[in-house]
Amino acid sequence: MTHKPGIVVTGASGRMGQMLVRIISESDKAQLVGAVERTGHDWVGQDIGTAMGARASGVTVIDDPLEAFAQAQAIIDFTAPEATLEFAALAAQARLVHVIGTTGMSDAQIEALTPAARHAVIVRAGNMSLGVNLLTQLTRKVAAALDEDFDIEIIEAHHHHKVDAPSGTALMLGEAAAEGRGVALADVADRRRDGITGARERGNIGFVAIRGGDIVGEHDVLFAAPGERITLRHVATDRGVFARGALRAALWGQGKPPGAYDMVDVLGLND
Numbered sequence: 001m002t003h004k005p006g007i008v009v010t011g012a013s014g015r016m017g018q019m020l021v022r023i024i025s026e027s028d029k030a031q032l033v034g035a036v037e038r039t040g041h042d043w044v045g046q047d048i049g050t051a052m053g054a055r056a057s058g059v060t061v062i063d064d065p066l067e068a069f070a071q072a073q074a075i076i077d078f079t080a081p082e083a084t085l086e087f088a089a090l091a092a093q094a095r096l097v098h099v100i101g102t103t104g105m106s107d108a109q110i111e112a113l114t115p116a117a118r119h120a121v122i123v124r125a126g127n128m129s130l131g132v133n134l135l136t137q138l139t140r141k142v143a144a145a146l147d148e149d150f151d152i153e154i155i156e157a158h159h160h161h162k163v164d165a166p167s168g169t170a171l172m173l174g175e176a177a178a179e180g181r182g183v184a185l186a187d188v189a190d191r192r193r194d195g196i197t198g199a200r201e202r203g204n205i206g207f208v209a210i211r212g213g214d215i216v217g218e219h220d221v222l223f224a225a226p227g228e229r230i231t232l233r234h235v236a237t238d239r240g241v242f243a244r245g246a247l248r249a250a251l252w253g254q255g256k257p258p259g260a261y262d263m264v265d266v267l268g269l270n271d
């Protein structure tokens with residue numbers, strides 16, 4: 001029998017945490033070996049399956065990440081920036097594959113992952129779906145083909161619980177558009193529109209965030225010129241696409257040299 005990599009899910013009670021627990025439990029390529037929640041969380045001490053209202057899984061939710069990581073080959077982490085930094089240090093100590101889906105990280109927080117990536121395989125992406133990662137490639141190509149007569153706007157929509165804006169995906173798409181244009185996103189990003197903003201600046205890449213209801217995640221890249229418009233669109237209707245992407249990343253990372261990777265590496269989209 002082949003060895004199935006053991007995976008720990010952090011933030012196991014969250015929307016993505018529960019989806020990951022389900023997807024890993026159904027997989028014949030990996031096994032769930034740990035579920036971590038914050039100290040004081042109601043689910044600590046309970047079986048993760050039972051806490052989710054499903055069948056008992058044999059995995060108890062614990063609040064000591066290091067204890068959980070000791071059993072594992074990979075952790076999948078969709079939590080919050082401060083927590084992700086803490087988990088990265090521990091995953092590096094344990095030489096694990098650390099798959100990071102957490103968004104809303106500042107540039108300084110992303111930079112702070114660098115020491116961990118010397119010891120661990122870190123796969124980080126603002127969106128783990130195949131569709132969005134393909135969309136970034138298309139966005140880069142379209143942006144490279146068009147001149148600044150085409151205003152680029154990135155419009156994203158998410159559920160009302162989401163705490164960060166623009167979404168991680170919107171920023172990935174913005175980076176791709178800026179790369180296509182041969183400019184730095186930081187120089188052209190327009191993230192604040194309120195009041196008398198003045199006319200739109202030529203060459204800027206604008207971001208618009210919609211929050212409402214249970215929208216899973218929708219992203220449009222609009223290229224608007226006088227007389228014509230192009231829209232590239234991705235719509236996620238099921239969080240399973242992110243969880244399956246993350247599991248694929250955790251498996252892909254096994255045996256890879258330490259370093260910082262993304263889903264384009266995992267999916268081989270640059271090959």
Ligand SMILES: NC(=O)C1=CN([C@@H]2O[C@H](COP(=O)(O)OP(=O)(O)OC[C@H]3O[C@@H](n4cnc5c(N)ncnc54)[C@H](OP(=O)(O)O)[C@@H]3O)[C@@H](O)[C@H]2O)C=CC1
Pocket residue numbers: 010011012013014015016017037038041078079080082083100101102103104125126127128129168242
């Ligand atoms: N890259 C991708 O493909 C995707 C990324 N995401 C991102 O994943 C993240 C989580 O999203 P979602 O599941 O909807 O959010 P939830 O709020 O539903 O879940 C977050 C989980 O992380 C836990 N958590 C938060 N802060 C800490 C902390 N400091 N220490 C320990 N645990 C912590 C929460 O616990 P508690 O409830 O106790 O706070 C909760 O269990 C977001 O950043 C989101 O943008 C989401 C979908 C796809």
Ligand SMILES: O=C(O)C1=N[C@H](C(=O)O)C[C@H](O)C1
Pocket residue numbers: 103126127158162166167168169170216217218
């Ligand atoms: O918070 C979410 O839900 C999502 N977050 C990611 C993001 O910020 O882009 C990915 C996905 O769109 C869902």
